[in-house]
Amino acid sequence: MDVRALVFDVFGTIVDWRSGVAREAGRLLGAGIDAEAFADAWRRRYVPSMDRVRRGELPWTSLDDLHRASLHELLTEFGLPGTPDTVRAELVLAWHRLDPWPDSVAGLTRLAQRYVIASLSNGNVALLVDMAKHGGLPWDTVLSAELFGHYKPDPEVYDGAARLLDMPPEQIMMVAAHVHDLAAARARGLRTAYIHRPGEKGPAAPPPETDPDADVSVASLTELADHLGA
Amino acid sequence: MDVRALVFDVFGTIVDWRSGVAREAGRLLGAGIDAEAFADAWRRRYVPSMDRVRRGELPWTSLDDLHRASLHELLTEFGLPGTPDTVRAELVLAWHRLDPWPDSVAGLTRLAQRYVIASLSNGNVALLVDMAKHGGLPWDTVLSAELFGHYKPDPEVYDGAARLLDMPPEQIMMVAAHVHDLAAARARGLRTAYIHRPGEKGPAAPPPETDPDADVSVASLTELADHLGA
Numbered sequence: 214m215d216v217r218a219l220v221f222d223v224f225g226t227i228v229d230w231r232s233g234v235a236r237e238a239g240r241l242l243g244a245g246i247d248a249e250a251f252a253d254a255w256r257r258r259y260v261p262s263m264d265r266v267r268r269g270e271l272p273w274t275s276l277d278d279l280h281r282a283s284l285h286e287l288l289t290e291f292g293l294p295g296t297p298d299t300v301r302a303e304l305v306l307a308w309h310r311l312d313p314w315p316d317s318v319a320g321l322t323r324l325a326q327r328y329v330i331a332s333l334s335n336g337n338v339a340l341l342v343d344m345a346k347h348g349g350l351p352w353d354t355v356l357s358a359e360l361f362g363h364y365k366p367d368p369e370v371y372d373g374a375a376r377l378l379d380m381p382p383e384q385i386m387m388v389a390a391h392v393h394d395l396a397a398a399r400a401r402g403l404r405t406a407y408i409h410r411p412g413e414k415g416p417a418a419p420p421p422e423t424d425p426d427a428d429v430s431v432a433s434l435t436e437l438a439d440h441l442g443a
Numbered sequence: 444m445d446v447r448a449l450v451f452d453v454f455g456t457i458v459d460w461r462s463g464v465a466r467e468a469g470r471l472l473g474a475g476i477d478a479e480a481f482a483d484a485w486r487r488r489y490v491p492s493m494d495r496v497r498r499g500e501l502p503w504t505s506l507d508d509l510h511r512a513s514l515h516e517l518l519t520e521f522g523l524p525g526t527p528d529t530v531r532a533e534l535v536l537a538w539h540r541l542d543p544w545p546d547s548v549a550g551l552t553r554l555a556q557r558y559v560i561a562s563l564s565n566g567n568v569a570l571l572v573d574m575a576k577h578g579g580l581p582w583d584t585v586l587s588a589e590l591f592g593h594y595k596p597d598p599e600v601y602d603g604a605a606r607l608l609d610m611p612p613e614q615i616m617m618v619a620a621h622v623h624d625l626a627a628a629r630a631r632g633l634r635t636a637y638i639h640r641p642g643e644k645g646p647a648a649p650p651p652e653t654d655p656d657a658d659v660s661v662a663s664l665t666e667l668a669d670h671l672g673a
Contacts, residue, residue, distance in 0.1 A: 329572055342584050352584065
């Protein structure tokens with residue numbers, strides 16, 4: 214393999230969205246709600262909301278704006294329709310303040326010594342920049358679905374990353390905890406690394422599906438650095 | 444001023460293009476050429492080549508591709524029409540390997556503690572990523588004309604930076620050594636910082652024009668960090 218750049222899924226792969234969103238929901242909405250259930254319910258609206266954009270039912274809409282729209286529905290569902298706008302705005306920013314998994318910063322820092330490293334996330338640029346500041350993620354640059362006007366797993370996202378990095382796709386490795394993302398990247402010629410994140414959906418969730426077709430399978434980003442000699 | 448992000452011109456403002464290009468021209472073309480004159484002549488083609496894109500005479504063309512086209516003309520002009528393609532390709536990469544001015548990394552590192560910092564350059568994304576790796580520039584993200592399909596000083600570049608950073612333009616400060624860049628940024632509502640780089644065009648060049656309309660005028664990025672309390 215002649216890999217020169219690594220691009221990373223972010224939600225679930227680099228950061229722990231469930232704990233972070235639950236923490237902010239608990240802080241901002243009070244002890245009366247089940248914060249983990251709130252985080253799970255919000256996240257369940259993630260793929261359907263992007264799919265409306267992917268199918269052309271909505272024009273391009275940033276992830277912050279999709280999060281905002283699904284939050285409004287969710288607050289009604291949780292019996293909190295009177296939540297003030299200022300609190301809603303803060304809740305949307307919960308997704309900007311997610312903590313990295315314990316191995317993420319150490320692994321990325323090592324990988325950056327040898328490879329170009331970039332996010333390749335459905336999060337918008339401002340979200341990803343805030344998250345990197347918050348968690349100390351040492352991206353060489355932020356790549357986002359927003360730059361391409363398409364959400365993963367649309368092929369335009371993977372093709373766009375190769376175009377902006379000015380590398381043939383086989384010199385780029387997509388790193389993700391989700392098989393559908395890796396399969397879509399492979400279909401566009403990228404190398405793939407599967408990272409096992411059994412904690413992503415909480416302790417009660419079944420273990421995530423693994424990816425037998427990935428070039429590399431690891432349990433952490435430090436293990437990925439070991440594997441890639443970084 | 445309620446500035447939250449700083450965006451930076453790169454060629455001349457952050458890195459010393461003249462010494463870097465001359466060094467690579469000397470290394471790759473041999474002692475027979477006047478390497479500084481070669482660098483100056485290549486740079487003189489920079490604005491006219493982008494202007495062809497800005498006027499719509501050329502479709503969007505990356506800076507690497509503009510550099511490649513002007514290099515071919517230049518080698519003929521310098522009596523080196525037989526320069527092999529491999530050497531031409533290496534010469535184009537000279538622009539990816541420019542060294543920062545002595546204060547750049549220290550100043551950016553301090554500014555990044557308090558502000559979002561990003562390039563806002565006519566260089567393409569891959570060029571800016573390589574340059575950041577080469578020189579240790581700690582960008583939070585790379586913003587490039589390439590993302591907007593427009594070259595500075597087109598307004599789309601400054602507007603696009605504000606859109607991707609999701610900030611009102613008055614919360615963004617453009618930092619540059621060139622008055623035309625700052626004036627264009629101001630016209631789109633950004634704050635501006637002028638940085639005096641008398642060495643940019645070499646010891647024989649007249650001192651650069653300063654900018655009486657800038658919010659801040661400094662002689663280095665460390666002085667900018669002092670001024671902005673970072």
